[in-house]
Amino acid sequence: MGLKRANDQSTPPAANPAPDASRTQIRWLIRRDMEEVLLIERSSFEFPWTEEEFLCCLRQRNCIGTVAELDHKIVGFMIYELHKSMLRILNFAVASDIRRSGIGRQMVQRLIDKLSQQRRREIVLEVRETNVPAQLFFAESGFRAVTVLRKHYDDTCEDAYYMRYCLTDDSSVPFVPHNRISEYDAA
Numbered sequence: 001m002g003l004k005r006a007n008d009q010s011t012p013p014a015a016n017p018a019p020d021a022s023r024t025q026i027r028w029l030i031r032r033d034m035e036e037v038l039l040i041e042r043s044s045f046e047f048p049w050t051e052e053e054f055l056c057c058l059r060q061r062n063c064i065g066t067v068a069e070l071d072h073k074i075v076g077f078m079i080y081e082l083h084k085s086m087l088r089i090l091n092f093a094v095a096s097d098i099r100r101s102g103i104g105r106q107m108v109q110r111l112i113d114k115l116s117q118q119r120r121r122e123i124v125l126e127v128r129e130t131n132v133p134a135q136l137f138f139a140e141s142g143f144r145a146v147t148v149l150r151k152h153y154d155d156t157c158e159d160a161y162y163m164r165y166c167l168t169d170d171s172s173v174p175f176v177p178h179n180r181i182s183e184y185d186a187a
């Protein structure tokens with residue numbers, strides 16, 4: 001991610017039952033969410049951002065914070081930057097007890113939906129080489145590792161993968177499977 005931190009080790013391997021999507025609300029992060037956001041941050045990363053780092057980042061004009069709320073409880077957050085032609089995810093986590101239930105996917109999809117509205121074409125981020133759960137998550141969400149950033153972090157000698165999601169011209173067209181077998185039968 002943007003600030004250099006260690007990866008989380010506590011992601012449960014098995015999927016949780018997906019919460020009803022209509023119960024999950026994604027909205028702007030506001031000042032009074034910080035306490036819950038910091039709890040998720042601290043339980044997700046070995047080198048968590050401090051409150052001051054969050055606030056400093058969010059004071060920038062091009063920096064946006066969002067949270068996912070489930071039954072009035074904050075269950076995830078995302079901090080990202082707006083650039084001319086892309087969005088850059090700086091910090092992102094879902095509460096460990098609700099991972100693998102689709103919250104992260106909903107938050108990333110919300111960001112992807114913004115791309116076409118804002119005429120930005122890409123979302124980029126850095127992920128630690130040891131943070132395999134996050135790499136798998138982003139790969140599943142359509143991101144691809146495009147570069148290795150050697151010894152990217154100050155706290156360890158880890159590399160980072162620079163991952164990118166790129167909106168293609170046909171991204172908005174729903175995928176319709178092409179059934180070649182039925183064509184063969186009809187011939």
Ligand SMILES: CC(C)(COP(=O)(O)OP(=O)(O)OC[C@H]1O[C@@H](n2cnc3c(N)ncnc32)[C@H](O)[C@@H]1OP(=O)(O)O)[C@@H](O)C(=O)NCCC(=O)NCCS
Binds near residue numbers: 098
């Ligand atoms: C990465 C993270 C935000 C994903 O959030 P999440 O809500 O658990 O993700 P989702 O439930 O939406 O997962 C969507 C898909 O991604 C993949 N995925 C997510 N977590 C995975 C894991 N631990 N292992 C393998 N695949 C995973 C799966 O394909 C999953 O679909 P499935 O559950 O139907 O198999 C969450 O694991 C997290 O907060 N990690 C700690 C903080 C972190 O590493 N942040 C990113 C820093 S770069």
